[in-house]
Amino acid sequence: MQRRLLHIFRNTPFGRETLLQSVYFCKKVKLELAIYIPKFAKFLMYFENDVVQVDLNRSYLTSPDTALMNASSIVEQGGLEAEFLEPKDFPASSLPALPTNFDYMACPRSISDRSSKIGFGHIGPKVRRLVNAARFPVLMPSSAYKEWHSVAVFFGGSAKTANALRLGLNISAACNMPLDIFTQVANDFRDTYGEAIKDSGLDGEVKSSVREWHTFEMGKLSDNLYEVPHDALVVLGTYGQSPVKQIFLGSKLERICAALPNNFLVVGPKYLART
């Protein structure tokens, strides 16, 4: 069956931008688009060993009369056909459950309509829960529609980031765009990055497909992010960090998203790469 991306539509100017981005992503990666127009301010997603309740803010319920028309017109202009999801599964009368058998899901960086939050790239805890529980990668579009012309993968040498690299390679091949790798070198792992790629069986593909491997040996990660092309789709992996670790050490993902205005594709710990 055709691979699909799930998009939660918000009938606001910000929502329009994210849908435009999803349409663009689907066209580039050759996906089908499934759109859910929320009728309730929350929904559940049942994953293999977790259930995530997504609490939307009121902006997701804006002008329900025009939501379908606006979403359809954006999709039509993009030259795609979309399937509009009507949830069948209701664990409580006002709490639908959405299916989770998608290959991608588009999600604003924060499920909030406050531009300050989106502008600063704050990743809400719900988005983090989704990323950690889902088998699919989560697309976090930039706050304004932006086409991308290359793929940038953040590779830290772990199995999780190897998954991100695998996904980046797939996407780069699917849309015929160059791929760059970015690595902030940690002293303990200075010589192990090549080994990690070999272990994950990606060395051949990396040699043939990667345009450039940027390694940052000096300075902080946030200082080096200027090197990332502004028009690249950034692919990165994330761990299911404990709340304590997040409070004291912060999250690398959070820091990268806060600094870059790009579109992101985030790979969670349960992501299974599909070829």
Add this chain to the structure above:
Amino acid sequence: MDSLRRWRYPGAWKLFRLDDRLLLIVVGMVVGMCSGLASVALNRSLAAMLEWLRPFRHIWWAFVLPGIGAALSSLFLDKIMNEGAGHGVPEVIYSVSRHRGLLRFRTSFSRLISSCLTIGSGGSAGPEAPVVISGAAIGSSIARFFSLSDSQRVALVGCGAAGAISAIFNAPIAGMVFSMEVILTEWSALNIIPVGIASVAGTEISRILQGNQIPFVHRQFNLDLVDITACLGLAIVTAIASIVFSRTVNYVHHLSNKVSLPAWVRAGAGGCAVGLMGLFLPVVLGEGYPPVRAAIEGMFEHGLLIAGVVTLAKILATGVTLGSGGSGGIFAPCLVVGSFAGLTYHRALSLIWPQVAWTSEGCFALVGMAGLMSGVLQAPLTGIFLIVEVTGGYEVILPLIIVAAISTTICHYVEPASFYLQELLERGPIRRPRTDAGILANLSLKDLVDKDCIRVTQSMLLRDFLGAIKESPNNCYPVEDEETGDFLGMISLDDIKPYLLKSEMYDTVPIGQIMNIGPVVASPDDDLSEILDRMEAQYLSAIPLVAKGKFIGMLEKATVLEHYRQELIAQARHLKI
């Protein structure tokens, strides 16, 4: 460092992988203890809140107290916890039947607080369903934490429910039976042992913290044949009361949903209405155990008419409290309504046949409780064992069995589903674990569909078609539009039979002319059990899967049955049946 990291994933600890059954027993005990603690916490909080509000009960404006409590409860659930109101038990059954027992962690405490606000302020509801969902959510969360399998998670959800009921009623057998009969609906060895252990653990926690008390102490009853015969009539009365009870709660719920006011305003208004009823009939307020005790002990002073009015008023008050959005369960109201239905029936019998030496009215109140519980829940064993345990006596077991069985049967004729399942059936079919629907729900259409079958176009000539399918094992083939690729219909070997012996027509008949237009199709979003029903009704051995007008693949009945068999074997192996 690696050994430290392993601590983060307790599911990978060797200890938890030694023996699945032992693991389930140990974790079930922990779940039972946690559920017991949740029950005790709710019990204590309710007692404290009732005590705190007691001085205000006699003031004229006290009728707003249940309204304030219900509104706060609704606001708490809606705005703080982001959850909807509900009885609790249907959510647990739904999660077991549709989502392998997955429940949100927040549910483990949210309903305790919201039901405490509703019931403590005087709303007519019971604390049992909130502790059931709380215990079940604890079981589910612990199973998630230890990364246990789906069937183990479902068993732990049952353990949580059993521990909660056992602790709140100090009734371990009733807790166990409730969990098996209502929540899991599956009496397998895998479930019974951990659920039993959880019941014991929950009861012990309750006994340690609250003492070994039973809620309704009764006197000795002497039952004659005439009393047991009279119980046949009581069974009919409790069945009618059960049906009225279920329909009232559902009716008010649907009515309330039609009112376009915020949920907390509706809940508050409902609470105020109950408060007003409480000004005239205080017995309808709260969980209502004191009047039940009075009824069982034969201390209810008012006459037949008032007993009947209390029965109806309690039904209405519970309907308004729960239907308008208050938080709580129906266990305690069922006991109140059942006891007063029994009392009313006894008094009516005494009035009609004063010369007969009927047994004590307390006995009829007890039996009425079992009749109502069994009728509403359609779970006769739960009704029987609960009443036996909460009253501490077996001498009424015969009328209990008679009334519970007949009441359940009558209610089943009128309402084919129990109170809990009525709400769920509105949301779709229930797929119990290890039932046909449950097993089929575990199969993925993606794995069953044959996408490699030969596709033909409408302009293809018969000769070309015969050449194309020469070595194919299939009988049916999809016909697609050659330009758009849209699905047009099916062609089967039966369709071409009339032309097979007329070779002169091989080059003149296009497939579009003889194909079957508008065949029965399935969509990828359809339930597998629905698709099989459709195939059964049309005597089909295969059905095309079509999405957005495009053919996706063929679904063969034989393939589905083979996967069904494999899934059944896998589940049986996992359960070591």
